Amino acid sequence: MSSPILDGLAELDPEEGTARLTLDAELYPLHAVQAACYAFLDRCWLVVGKAGADRHTVSVTPKGGPASTDALRAAVGELANELLTCAYRQQITTNNRAVIEAITTRAIAGAMGPPSLEDLESFDFSEEPFEDPLGIAEQWEHKHGTSAPEEEPK
Amino acid sequence: MKELRFHKAIYPASAVDEAVRVFSPHAQIDRREEGEEWIVEVTAKAPARERRVAGELGNYALGLSLRDKVGG
Numbered sequence: 001m002s003s004p005i006l007d008g009l010a011e012l013d014p015e016e017g018t019a020r021l022t023l024d025a026e027l028y029p030l031h032a033v034q035a036a037c038y039a040f041l042d043r044c045w046l047v048v049g050k051a052g053a054d055r056h057t058v059s060v061t062p063k064g065g066p067a068s069t070d071a072l073r074a075a076v077g078e079l080a081n082e083l084l085t086c087a088y089r090q091q092i093t094t095n096n097r098a099v100i101e102a103i104t105t106r107a108i109a110g111a112m113g114p115p116s117l118e119d120l121e122s123f124d125f126s127e128e129p130f131e132d133p134l135g136i137a138e139q140w141e142h143k144h145g146t147s148a149p150e151e152e153p154k
Numbered sequence: 155m156k157e158l159r160f161h162k163a164i165y166p167a168s169a170v171d172e173a174v175r176v177f178s179p180h181a182q183i184d185r186r187e188e189g190e191e192w193i194v195e196v197t198a199k200a201p202a203r204e205r206r207v208a209g210e211l212g213n214y215a216l217g218l219s220l221r222d223k224v225g226g
Contacts, residue, residue, distance in 0.1 A: 030164065034220050045209030046216060050161045050190075061209060065202075 010076045017066040019076045021058040022051055023083065030056060032086040039082050044075055156208040160192040160215060169218035170194065173211050181207040 004011050010021040023033060030048075033056050037046045040060070049057040061067075062075045093100075115123070135143055160170050170192045174183050181198040196208040 031223070034164075034216070034223070037216060038220055041213045041217060045212055047158060047160070047212045048164050048216060049159065050163060061205075063209065 036082040036086040156196045156204045158194040173215035177211045
């Protein structure tokens with residue numbers, strides 16, 4: 001007979017020594033589920049499945065003979081934590097993809113070295129360089145109408 | 155006999171076939187297709203052996219399906 005734990009996230013079957021998790025595919029994308037299961041391959045036997053279009057299932061069986069209910073419960077709890085970690089990590093990666101790509105592109109462009117004279121000749125300087133709403137690039141004299149303060153002698 | 159069900163959307167045929175090939179020396183293993191799933195039946199002399207071979211076969215197929223996804 002199976003008994004639900006973790007607010008119905010998993011059902012334990014102590015006779016078989018197996019637990020079955022049912023996961024919302026929107027909260028736990030397939031790749032996150034597979035990554036979490038991968039981390040448990042040395043401890044458990046796992047089979048990932050589908051229950052309809054919007055649910056994944058994971059069948060978990062701890063290795064090393066029939067597991068006690070406590071051992072089963074502990075394995076499921078740890079897997080549930082790992083699932084949450086992997087799902088959150090994937091969400092962060094998805095959210096930051098544009099930033100990561102921009103930084104990588106700049107790093108690769110920087111590694112290519114300075115532009116050659118031919119590159120500079122073909123460069124279009126007529127465009128506005130960039131927006132400067134705070135006036136950071138503005139000259140001191142233009143901004144304050146006075147001359148820049150002289151540096152104190154060291 | 156121990157039965158494993160692998161959903162086709164999660165386990166590519168190549169991963170299941172390779173897992174079956176690797177574990178064939180350890181038990182009688184049959185694979186068939188049923189709707190959206192690959193059905194793998196593992197038969198061995200002892201239930202404990204069946205359970206272990208089936209479990210490790212499932213893990214191996216899962217690892218291969220992930221490797222296929224990341225292009226390793």
